[in-house]
Amino acid sequence: MDSGKSCEQKSLVNEIIEGMELAKQLRLCLNAKSSADTKQFLVQRILSSYEKALLMLKCGGSPQSPIKAIASAPESLMSANEGPCCVDNNRSLQDHQDLTAVSKKRKEMAKWTEHVTRVISENGIEGPHEDGHSWRKYGQKDILGAKHPRSYYRCTYRNTQSCWATKQVQRSDEDPTVFEITYKGKHTCSHGGSSVPPPPSPEKQERKRHNHNNTYQQQQSQGNQMSFPTNLRVNTENLDDRENTTSPFSFTSSPFGSISDDAFLSSMLDDKSLFDNFNQSLLSPAAGGSNYYFELPSQMRNIAGNEQRSESDIISANNSSTNSPIPDMDFPLEPVELDPYFPFDSPGFFL
């Protein structure tokens, strides 16, 4: 399939270009008075980019290559160029076609799983895991052998932007504070990772329900306040597929220039999508299936705590079973010392 190949090449070139851009940024950082963390982060990003590119090259010819898997995913069956009018005008027919396509391709759909530990804020409200996208719940199902029902979500912009990303959220049996989130498909909508706060996330919505009528949750919350989770565990499956998913990590072009570190961190935490994308990006095993460990600096946690932020998911990832060329990328971020002139908004920095 020619379009598939060109898509591969495009992705590959994009990765390489990104790596180059990041290297340029690193060079600027080396010249400027940037912190070691900033540099280390850039190095990590560069390595990640090239690692992805290498993986694409390695897998490019394989029939089971992740790129081809993505290309066969239902979301790709409908061109992203198809506007809402197409969706609306041929709704019933298209729905049927989509349904068929989804059914046929369900097994091949890009899929990965995150285990998200919900964080309990100081006010006892459980913090949901925001992923920077807005989701609409379309179903809930009791799963055999599972204590908790599984919830099904799809992108809010599915109809308007033909975004076929979906996710399933299931509370863990062993640890009710852990949510197993399975993502399917890639976001093609332009809303992911934007600095505009998304509508309430599924987890938030679930929290709302639980706050209404679930004393268990409240007890859990109160109990967990004393043991504030300092990390969030992300396990990944089907890493090859994850490889092809977007990593919408992107700083907005907001003027970081003159803000203090605390202000910067606060702004990061204020911008849920930004913060989650930050986590997602760091956690993304896109580079060949590595599980990165990321622990927020205490400074960040303090900010989150002081603001009684319920969204302050603090994330880590298991380092088990990594096949990443990057050996155990543990890099706990110390309080970030940002170069006030660091060009976050320069094109290509965070893609």
Add this chain to the structure above:
DNA sequence: TAGATTTGACCTTC
């Protein structure tokens, strides 16, 4: 009133 959630029914896969 528009948009989101709930939930029973239906469809697909195994």
Add this chain to the structure above:
DNA sequence: GAAGGTCAAATCTA
């Protein structure tokens, strides 16, 4: 046939 996934009408909420 069972289980998982999705649809869509009814209901809720801001």
